[in-house]
Amino acid sequence: MASVLPLSGLRQSPEPLSWLNSIIKGDCVAALEALPDQSVDVIFADPPYNLQLGGMLTRPDQSLVDAVDDEWDQFASFEAYDAFTRAWLLACRRVLKPSGSIWVIGSYHNIFRVGAMMQDLNFWILNDIVWRKTNPMPNFKGRRFQNAHETMIWASRDPKAKGYTFNYDAMKAANDDVQMRSDWLFPICSGGERLKGEDGKKVHPTQKPEALLARVIMASSKPGDIILDPFFGTGTTGAVAKRLGRNFVGIEREQDYIDAAAARIAAVEPLGKTELTVMTGKKAEPRVAFNVLVESGLVKPGQVLFDQKRRFSAIVRADGTLASGGEAGSIHRLGARVQGFDACNGWTFWHYEDEGQLKPIDDLRARIRAGLGKLAD
Amino acid sequence: MASVLPLSGLRQSPEPLSWLNSIIKGDCVAALEALPDQSVDVIFADPPYNLQLGGMLTRPDQSLVDAVDDEWDQFASFEAYDAFTRAWLLACRRVLKPSGSIWVIGSYHNIFRVGAMMQDLNFWILNDIVWRKTNPMPNFKGRRFQNAHETMIWASRDPKAKGYTFNYDAMKAANDDVQMRSDWLFPICSGGERLKGEDGKKVHPTQKPEALLARVIMASSKPGDIILDPFFGTGTTGAVAKRLGRNFVGIEREQDYIDAAAARIAAVEPLGKTELTVMTGKKAEPRVAFNVLVESGLVKPGQVLFDQKRRFSAIVRADGTLASGGEAGSIHRLGARVQGFDACNGWTFWHYEDEGQLKPIDDLRARIRAGLGKLAD
């Protein structure tokens, strides 16, 4: 039976949601019943990998590799694992907002089955992301390549969903101003970040690095969003969500993991609003109609605009449209028309003459946005 | 109907196999009927990815992206794609030797379904390999991460198969003497390597780089092995196989691709035996029994061996076994016994004294292998 353990909340709402910023104890599918339909923005799931280990594995020095042999990773067959996967994915699907997205991490043992099931359940894969480990465990027997990565699937709830969050500009800025790729490089979780028990042993066998979760959350959610982790473990998702100003919900069966996660999350200090501000691109800026430039006097009716190479020209009309050789329309439509294209960004295509030089009219828009419109003659 | 087109053969056998080093024209499953059971060593398959593209895609400069919209990549549903996948995988399974292995390449559109089906059909995944592209196509609309990799699944025919070829030492040597990882970095196929028609257009939309195939073939096959590619396309697998002294079989439906592949392969000059000699490590070296060291006089009966720290010692007996404190056995057994381990590499555990210094008996084995046994006193 699932029970809700409230933690220190991040979110003060007029109708407080009892499950927000808490860890729900119980089986994943049963516990999800505590959540309403379409109530979470992002799901990060780190399900059992269904490792099928033959026996003990020893290193060349005969030391024993501490394998993942926990009870929760044992399944009788692929069919059993598929049934389990289908059940939790469906439960997650119900609580995910139509504009939400889901991440699932796995290895070659399970990720193919998970990915196929996600497609069968009508999730729409956006990317598969490869987590390249800087320090993977070696292959001790020399019979395979070193297994040096894990795979994450990022998917929207529905094939045609357009509303999912992707902070493209923030990702690009974080990657030396080129697009963030689908292969990410991070160390495995170790050192001080790795939770250890009083006996010095790791608390959870598959604790994920916070850096990995940070990129996931920064890429696909906004501050204040609700992030669900149905296999909470020791709460990496919750800790990072709290630090990044997001709300979280965790589901976990084992009391030991819950205790460790709760203590860990309580110690997290959320970042301030300033630190959380992300790079945004033009899409986020307020719309300025070309007409406003005419009205403000930055562009005058009758003025002639050119493309950068003066191959085309057009005359500004008083209503904020352009005319050229019998054709007329918006700066975008006419830009497309004269070039024979379907589309065109008129702001960067059309230029005005200033002291003999051609400058894009986008510069004038920038002045409006900066509040300088009234200063223009 | 499938027909066999013989090419210049690499292999002269007393019972020539008509399909060897040839391209079989026809549908993959039907054409595979021409091959006997358990007749090929390695399969490399690059099946249709089942891309589901919405419409046209333009770059920011309004140019049109030349998408993969070929008829052979169209499937009515996931079910249809699964049925197709199951059929060709089963046909491949029949012709694959029990000691063989199979590679399948794909993207997130299809690889999860392929991987799950491979598991369902009792293939045993050895690795999933990520091909990281140095120069992937960008994401033009800024709505996802740049799709910068493809995934290959490497699997043995059966779960307990141990005989598959993996040239571990060659891979390690090629990777600056550290284990080859599961993420590989290669450019996409372009420039002079990319086959172009008379119109200057690419002959095949998805030609793979030869470097990728070279690593696959070098890692998982031996010279003289037979490599099957059931989706031959323009014959990258055949060209690389021939160059690396392997035999190939290709299956392809489109005559245009067959013509291009045949001409391409005919122009390939196989490497010589010297160039093909792979870096082989200890596993490939001839086995040397400890007894040989005793017989050759490099180790003398009654001589005392130690571990590196002189915590343990043992006496060499004339039959090539060791004795220590009432226990006796092979260098490996006794090494394990004195340490309380299940296993031990006696060659590196036991040391002999030489001018006051302890040196591993493995050094003596190396002298035998180098033909220096008789020079020893």
Next chain:
DNA sequence: TCGGTTCATGAATCCAGCT
């Protein structure tokens, strides 16, 4: 001939918001 610039292109499930 050399160096700089322009241009084409690659397995791609690629827009959002308002009327």
Next chain:
DNA sequence: AAGCTGGATTCATGAACCG
């Protein structure tokens, strides 16, 4: 709900072209 419109959006590579 479907359609319309504003306008945002690309990286590495090699060939072609130019001065």
